[in-house]
Amino acid sequence: MSEQEWFSKDFYKVLGVDKKADKKAITKAYRKLARQWHPDQNPGDTAAETRFKEIGEAYAVLSNDEERKRYDAIRAMAGGGARFSAGSGGAGGFEDLFGGFSGAGGSFGGGGHNVRFQASGMPGGGAGFEDILSGLFGGAAGGSSRFGGESYGSPFSARASHGAPTPEKGGTVRAKLSISLRQALNGATLTIKVGGSPIKVRIPAGIKDGQKVRVKGHGKPGLHGGPTGDLEVAVTVKPHPVYSREGNDLVVTLPVTVSEAILGTVIDVPTIDGGTAAVKVPEGSSSGTEIRVRGKGVSTSKVSGDLVARVAIQVPEKPNRELKRLAKEMAQAEGDLDVRASLAKTAQE
Structure with missing residues (x-):
């Protein structure tokens, strides 16, 4: 977004904060709105995507002290009588501020004063538009414009190209838990400690050894207002003596x-x-x-x-002797029975 567009953008209204709001209030408002309008929360909703971008643009400006100062100055100028259209006669407008400057650059307005401007260093040698505005917004005379070196910091100078930070979900925290076979079959709710904090983990009935259970909202903190990550618990089922x-x-x-x-x-x-x-x-x-x-x-x-x-x-x-005797009788009763008849042949396959 160019700074010229700031005249028509009420970033305070976009974030729903007062013009005197501090950074903490601005960040809090941004995080709340970013979560609400994030595209992941509103898949396929173009209106939500547009709203999310507007929120990001507003936060990018208001969270930066220098950008906010320039924005406030521009908005004050827009609301206090400075304007970009000149009428013939009448009170002095935005053009009147610069009526004494001329050069080979562009111009503002229609009738009345035709204010022309150019960047310093361009043909014509006159003071550039950047130089003019820098005097109004704290810049020093004689500096170079955005077309040739360091900027003065006027409200129309090129600002750093940075979008609003995108909310990101926090990372996953991993843990291990050993349970009995009966707990695995019936299900259970167990408490484990992660980072010193007790967390309840619900084990679903029928879980298998090696499967994982996710506990939402107990992972690492999110970034830029994003949601907290999850806890991932790897389950080990202890061997049972019978089953x-x-x-x-x-x-x-x-x-x-x-x-x-x-x-x-x-x-x-x-x-x-x-x-x-x-x-x-x-x-x-x-x-x-x-x-x-x-x-x-x-x-x-x-x-x-x-x-x-x-x-x-x-x-x-x-x-004992009796079992041995009976075993001999059984062997005789088996006769020619050969339970290993196919063993050697099968082994060759």
């Missing part, structure tokens, strides 16, 4: 004796919810045989897994 999780199923290793595996049996298996489920082990089961109990695995509003009982045949570490 392991495979997808949405809970797996339990089910120890059975040799006789139970051969003859079959029914075993009450504990479930994660504190109850039991009757599991029928079919006769002739081997280690690794799986028996499913429907709906007793991971259960949430979205998924329902099973409890899987995985057979594991166990024998005594020190079998």
Whole structure:
């Protein structure tokens, strides 16, 4: 935005602050409005985008002491009788201030005084428009204009090209949390300390080991009025002594004796919810045989897994004489049974 446009721009009104507002009040107003009208909060709204730019332009000027001083001077001039159009006769206008200057530059107005101006250093040798205005706004005579060196700081000098700082969301803070399998399955609300401050973290039911939970507004502070970042919590599910999780199923290793595996049996298996489920082990089961109990695995509003009982045949570490005798009889009863018949062939595949 050029400084000539400042005549028609009421930046105080844009930010909704008094003309005597201090920097703190201006910044507070800017942050509030920037959050409200930020394009990310109003996707596809061109009116909001325009409003956001106006807010940024206003803040860029009013937050800078020098720019604000020039802006106030220009606005005072616009509201106090100085003008850019000359009438024939009548009270002296803006042109009258410079009626005695001439040169090879541009000119203001129509009838009456035809005020011409140029930048110093241009052909004609007259005082430049920048030089004229610098005398009114605190500049020293004899300095060079924006066309050739250091500016005087007149309200029409070229100002630094800087837009309003864009609000930015704060960074993410990361933390770790270990929970039990039961907490992972049922969900829980736990409190952790981050930077010395206690923060409640809601663990959703069914969360898996390694998944992350985000807690909004507990990250690093935002910049230029932007929102605070988030807290990201990496969840570790501690191993359970009985159950392991495979997808949405809970797996339990089910120890059975040799006789139970051969003859079959029914075993009450504990479930994660504190109850039991009757599991029928079919006769002739081997280690690794799986028996499913429907709906007793991971259960949430979205998924329902099973409890899987995985057979594991166990024998005594020190079998007594009777067991040894029976084992010999069983071996004789097995006859030519070769449970490893395909092992060597399969190994060559």
